[in-house]
Amino acid sequence: QVQLVESGGGSVQAGGSLRLSCAASGARYDYAMAWFRQAPGKKREGVATIVPLTGVTYYADSVKGRFTISQDNSRQTMYLQMNSLKTEDTAIYYCAAGLPGFGSALLPSAFTAWGQGTQVTVSS
Secondary structure, X not given: OOEEEEEOOEEEEOOOOEEEEEEXXXXXXXXXXXXXXXXXXXXXXXXXXXXXXOOEEEEOOXXXXXXXXXXXXXXXXXXXXXXXXOHHHOEEEEEEEEOOOOOOOOOHHHEEEEOOOEEEEEEO
């Protein structure tokens, strides 16, 4: 059974930085790990995905150059470093694990395990 626990959310002013963490247990060695977010009244959207076996990463266009996804060597903890934060980054951020197929690395439907979410609020 996969368990994912996010931490590191909070409030920050625009232009600031936050680092989110996701502690994972029970995930298969070949699972991709990802961050998603959901703002009030909006659909859940993919932010970034990392494939541990290859190290390949995927990013949403809206966060490229500002966010970085990474894992520690044990693959037990995943991170999302968020820099140059904007008010539109305000959302609940979720950690997810699964086996996305080709072209679905940022699709919520491709992931089967989810954390409870952590709130990120960016003020102007």
